[in-house]
Amino acid sequence: MKRLNICIDIDGTMTDPYYFMPYFNKYFNKDLSQDDCTTHRIDELYELHREEMDIFYEKEGEHMHRNATILPKVKEVFDELINYHNLYIVTARSERMAEITKEWLEKHDIPEVQLHSLGSYYKVDKAKELNCDVFIEDNPQNSLEIAESGIKVLLMDTNYNKTLSHKNIIRVQNWNDIKLHIDKLSKQ
Known part of the structure; x- marks a missing residue:
């Protein structure tokens, strides 16, 4: 099993995509x-x-x-993945929201990992810097940019990304799907 570097978005990926x-x-x-x-x-x-x-x-x-609503199974899957992979949270939220974000993660008992608050939707450079193997994302523009840079994307299925497809994008329905696909990718 290969230890993967996994970048994880927050809004729409760890949270309900429509909480806003x-x-x-x-x-x-x-x-x-x-x-x-x-x-x-x-x-x-x-x-x-x-x-x-x-x-x-x-x-x-x-x-x-x-007060963002966390999706089902985020904590359980996160707890499993952190034992076998390197996890990084990479969010478009601004640095101004970093403390609120940390509080939210603590409130939901998400294990502490590096938090990268970019203040920008462009995530490719940070993903490359972190040697990202897999990026968990919901935003179609981010997902396409990341996929085109050669990184696998697990795309959380939402109403606003239904038409997106790319050879490096795998559509997932929930965090159980995410765990299954990461297990498969780590065995390749």
């Missing part, structure tokens, strides 16, 4: 459902300008991230 929607719906007086969420671009989904997004995030970001 009640916050945006309330703040912007909308009534969108996860069925409406066919784009990963929240600004497009809610028809917002960048300035509106920035104001929202300044006011609601910490609360939203602090």
